[in-house]
Amino acid sequence: MKALAVSCACLFLAASEPSPLTVPERTAHQRTSTTTEVRAFMAELAQRYSALKPYAPPGAPKEAEGGAPLMAWRLPATGPDPLRVYLNGNIHAGEVEGKEVIQMLTRELLEGRHPELRRHLELVVVPAYNADGTDALDPAIRPWQPNPESGVGRRENARGLDLNRDLMKAAAASTRLFLAIARDFDPHFLMDLHTTNGSYHGFRLTYTPSGALGGDAALSAFNRRMAAEVRERLKTEGLPTYDYGDFMPDEPGRRGGTPERWGEAHPLPRYLVGYQSLRHRVGMLSECYVYQGFPQRIDTTRRFVLACLSWAAGHRAEIKAQIQQAEQRWLKERATLPLNFEPKAQESFDFEVITPIRNAQRQIIGEKARQTLRLPAFTAWKELDQVPLPDGYLIDPIYAEPVRANLEAHGLRVLPGTARPKGRPVLHFTETAREFTAEGYQGVFPLALKGQWKPEPQPKALRLPWKEKDLDRALWVPLDQPLGRLAFYLLDPRSPDGLVYWGFFHSALVRSSQMWGEPPRFPILAVGEAEGAPSPGSGRAPGSKQE
Numbered sequence: 001m002k003a004l005a006v007s008c009a010c011l012f013l014a015a016s017e018p019s020p021l022t023v024p025e026r027t028a029h030q031r032t033s034t035t036t037e038v039r040a041f042m043a044e045l046a047q048r049y050s051a052l053k054p055y056a057p058p059g060a061p062k063e064a065e066g067g068a069p070l071m072a073w074r075l076p077a078t079g080p081d082p083l084r085v086y087l088n089g090n091i092h093a094g095e096v097e098g099k100e101v102i103q104m105l106t107r108e109l110l111e112g113r114h115p116e117l118r119r120h121l122e123l124v125v126v127p128a129y130n131a132d133g134t135d136a137l138d139p140a141i142r143p144w145q146p147n148p149e150s151g152v153g154r155r156e157n158a159r160g161l162d163l164n165r166d167l168m169k170a171a172a173a174s175t176r177l178f179l180a181i182a183r184d185f186d187p188h189f190l191m192d193l194h195t196t197n198g199s200y201h202g203f204r205l206t207y208t209p210s211g212a213l214g215g216d217a218a219l220s221a222f223n224r225r226m227a228a229e230v231r232e233r234l235k236t237e238g239l240p241t242y243d244y245g246d247f248m249p250d251e252p253g254r255r256g257g258t259p260e261r262w263g264e265a266h267p268l269p270r271y272l273v274g275y276q277s278l279r280h281r282v283g284m285l286s287e288c289y290v291y292q293g294f295p296q297r298i299d300t301t302r303r304f305v306l307a308c309l310s311w312a313a314g315h316r317a318e319i320k321a322q323i324q325q326a327e328q329r330w331l332k333e334r335a336t337l338p339l340n341f342e343p344k345a346q347e348s349f350d351f352e353v354i355t356p357i358r359n360a361q362r363q364i365i366g367e368k369a370r371q372t373l374r375l376p377a378f379t380a381w382k383e384l385d386q387v388p389l390p391d392g393y394l395i396d397p398i399y400a401e402p403v404r405a406n407l408e409a410h411g412l413r414v415l416p417g418t419a420r421p422k423g424r425p426v427l428h429f430t431e432t433a434r435e436f437t438a439e440g441y442q443g444v445f446p447l448a449l450k451g452q453w454k455p456e457p458q459p460k461a462l463r464l465p466w467k468e469k470d471l472d473r474a475l476w477v478p479l480d481q482p483l484g485r486l487a488f489y490l491l492d493p494r495s496p497d498g499l500v501y502w503g504f505f506h507s508a509l510v511r512s513s514q515m516w517g518e519p520p521r522f523p524i525l526a527v528g529e530a531e532g533a534p535s536p537g538s539g540r541a542p543g544s545k546q547e
């Protein structure tokens with residue numbers, strides 16, 4: 001009895017005063033945490049609860065470019081056969097509430113506050129993904145959002161890269177940390193926690209389920225169902241949420257504009273949550289409403305993450321089954337993939353639109369008016385330009401080093417060119433159009449190509465020829481592998497998010513009058529059936545647009 005009384009007293013203490021306290025909790029929300037403080041908090045938790053361990057997957061960098069530590073922790077489930085979940089905070093380090101929520105939730109799980117989640121979910125967490133940005137706190141950053149007095153961190157990494165555009169090119173150390181986690185821990189479900197940048201809408205938080213151009217349609221629909229069910233549950237709890245978006249083409253009242261739609265979808269794998277879709281996994285982007293106070297943003301994000309985790313734990317068997325079916329469909333049924341998309345309306349919805357009163361810092365200090373506008377929500381997209389899939393791609397051995405490093409970081413199987421299927425046609429890319437962006441983006445001048453795979457190389461005087469020994473020395477990346485869908489979007493030269501787009505081959509593909517040497521060869525080949533010939537029975541070219 002005495003022992004029971006003691007343990008009850010401990011439980012009571014734990015419920016009334018959580019410990020350790022996060023930086024906002026112990027500073028009355030005057031400060032947000034640095035990487036040193038995140039490490040100290042998690043180390044104290046790990047000291048009290050041996051289940052929590054620092055986690056360094058093989059091949060993960062230990063530091064960001066500016067020297068701040070890249071840190072992850074792993075918390076195994078208490079029950080058998082758990083769902084693997086990854087929580088990501090501070091990818092944009094001015095959007096700090098996710099970083100604090102991840103620390104709080106780790107503590108709550110260890111304190112026994114969510115026994116169902118603890119039993120069924122195995123967690124890997126990275127509270128401060130943009131580590132250098134996390135430590136560069138400055139009160140002048142994002143002045144329009146109610147901030148702690150410490151200020152918040154910087155959006156981009158120290159090299160000026162937006163980490164939430166970096167998943168395909170993987171130029172940043174933080175991205176290589178995530179890819180190492182994906183290879184080793186392989187989360188079924190991922191959440192990436194942000195703050196919105198500006199729309200005056202009536203939602204406390206907006207979200208986007210995983211979904212990328214060319215992702216498995218049934219798995220995307222399942223992920224969308226998860227989002228809708230979480231939204232309904234939170235509505236009954238007085239927390240209005242909706243699909244992430246902005247009023248387009250303009251905010252109501254701003255520069256006299258009138259919104260015509262809510263949207264729009266950007267289903268590209270350069271985003272962490274979109275990327276998850278090309279791996280046949282599920283995920284959720286969380287975008288807390290920027291104009292709530294700092295403590296409210298923490299509370300809202302915490303409630304949303306808990307609602308998603310609770311759904312995931314309750315549907316863990318179904319999530320795993322859906323993932324497995326998507327993987328099977330890829331290996332058995334793949335035929336075509338789209339190269340392009342167009343945002344489309346998912347539904348019409350009654351949006352609450354706020355006309356704000358702002359102070360000199362552009363912070364909202366009141367509402368002039370609120371109106372309801374029925375607008376189409378462009379939260380879905382139509383897939384365009386379906387192309388048939390080759391057996392795989394051959395990468396010029398001249399580029400082997402940077403390309404192999406990228407592909408293997410993504411977890412792709414890269415074989416020698418001698419392993420290509422013999423007797424199958426080797427195809428050459430015929431370029432029909434290009435768009436070369438004069439405006440730099442993420443450290444690159446992106447190159448968008450259009451064209452088709454043909455049996456013969458495009459004629460060009462003195463172009464370096466491909467010889468049999470070059471084919472044998474090339475990298476062979478077959479599409480009949482579990483991550484083949486991702487391989488297509490990395491390697492097809494027409495991909496809107498591939499290595500050609502991101503400048504991996506610019507010395508061969510972007511030539512000017514100052515470069516008067518004999519032209520290099522096109523650095524990627526395909527193996528499979530040529531495009532542009534009428535497909536048997538259909539009477540339609542397989543490379544033509546599908547509606």
Ligand SMILES: [Zn+2]
Pocket residue numbers: 092095194195
């Ligand atoms: Zn963000």
